[in-house]
Amino acid sequence: MRFDELVDDLAAHCHGEQLAHLLSDEELVEQITDDQLAEWLTVDAAQELIRDSHGRHASRWLAEAADIAPRTARRWLGPTPPRARHDTITALALTTLPPHRRPTLAADLTPTDVRTAIADLLIPHDLRAADVLRGATGRVDVGKIEVLYDGLPEGYRNIGVVHIDFSQVITALTNHDLATAAGALSDAILDAYGPDLSEVLDIDDFGNIDIELR
Numbered sequence: 001m002r003f004d005e006l007v008d009d010l011a012a013h014c015h016g017e018q019l020a021h022l023l024s025d026e027e028l029v030e031q032i033t034d035d036q037l038a039e040w041l042t043v044d045a046a047q048e049l050i051r052d053s054h055g056r057h058a059s060r061w062l063a064e065a066a067d068i069a070p071r072t073a074r075r076w077l078g079p080t081p082p083r084a085r086h087d088t089i090t091a092l093a094l095t096t097l098p099p100h101r102r103p104t105l106a107a108d109l110t111p112t113d114v115r116t117a118i119a120d121l122l123i124p125h126d127l128r129a130a131d132v133l134r135g136a137t138g139r140v141d142v143g144k145i146e147v148l149y150d151g152l153p154e155g156y157r158n159i160g161v162v163h164i165d166f167s168q169v170i171t172a173l174t175n176h177d178l179a180t181a182a183g184a185l186s187d188a189i190l191d192a193y194g195p196d197l198s199e200v201l202d203i204d205d206f207g208n209i210d211i212e213l214r
Contacts, residue, residue, distance in 0.1 A: 001205060001206045001207030002206070003178060003181070003182035003185070003206050004178055005206070006206040006209065007125055007126055007129045007173070007178065007181075008125055008129075010128070010129035010132045010133065010211070011125035011126075011128035011129045011132065013132045013213060014128035014129070014131055014132050015116075016116060017112060017116070018131065019116055019119045019120060019123060019128065020112055020115040020116040020119050022119055022123045022127060022128065022131055023115060023118060023119040023122060023123060024103075025103035025104060025106060025107040026103050027118075027122060028103065028106050028107060028110060028115060028118060029102050029103045029106040029107075031118045031122075032106045032110060034091075034094055036110075037094055037105065037106065037109060038087065038090045038091050038094055040109040040110065040111070041090045041093065041094070041105075041109060042090075043081055043086040043089055043090060045093075046086075046089050046090040046092075046093035046094075047076075047077050047081070047089065047093070049093040049094075049096060049097060050062060050077065050089075050092070050093050050096055051077070053096035053097070053098075054096065058077060059073040059074045059077055060073070061096075062076060062077060062089075062092065065092050065095070066088060066092060076089055124176070126173045126174075126176055126178065126181070127173065127174065127176075129173055130169075130170045130173035130174050132213060133166045133169060133170050133173070133211070134166075134170060135213060135214045136166055136211055136212065136213050136214070137212045137213070137214060138163045138164055138165065138166065138212075139161065139162075139163055139211075139212040140161070140162055140163070140164055140189060140192075140209060140210065140211050140212065141160070141161050141209075141210040141212070142159035142160060142161070142162060142189055142193075142208065142209050142210075143158070143159075143208030143209070143210075144156050144157070144158045144208055145157055145158075145159065145203055145204075145205055145206075145207075145208050145209070146203075146204045146205045147190075147201045147202060147203055147204060148201065148202045148203075148204045149200060149201055149202075151202075153204070154201060157193070157201075159189065159190075159193045160193075162189060162192035162193055163192060164188040164189060164192050165188060166185075166188070168184035168187075168188070169181050169184045169185045169188070171184075172184055182206075183202070185203075185206070186198065186202050186203040189203060189209070190202075190203065
């Protein structure tokens with residue numbers, strides 16, 4: 001098994017909320033439309049946004065923005081706004097939202113399944129695999145593997161169970177550097193098997209490596 005195939009296998013363990021959390025709020029908000037935010041925003045929260053943005057002039061602003069009488073605007077901002085006007089209130093509230101607050105609002109409002117679906121489209125497998133390895137125990141069961149010496153086949157080693165630190169592998173995967181990540185995993189396994197063994201050998205096939213996950 002090539003290292004990129006091992007990465008794909010690890011990435012498959014990253015799903016649901018774990019995958020959703022890999023998507024930054026800034027990445028999320030780029031994929032969310034105003035219509036979606038308006039749909040998810042409650043009228044109470046919309047009223048609060050308007051008050052936060054305009055303070056004691058909130059009803060005056062709403063009256064001008066909606067072209068309604070000041071008394072009507074006060075009712076719209078009251079505890080029982082007309083249900084037929086909820087969509088208008090939420091849509092207008094979003095126009096008052098400063099750009100720097102949109103990522104936070106999107107994160108608060110977006111349902112987890114929607115965030116997960118977006119993350120599934122945007123988060124590459126190397127970042128998923130890195131996050132999975134952050135939760136690994138460090139225990140690796142290495143079966144019979146082929147090794148290389150100076151790039152040439154050097155037979156097989158039956159290494160067994162070793163305990164390793166994945167930090168360098170994670171760093172390389174986070175930097176989208178599969179070659180360095182593969183080398184880091186190979187070095188960590190070989191050095192756990194025999195001191196400085198990585199200076200003379202490299203793992204060529206990652207197919208029999210079983211990484212214990214929590």
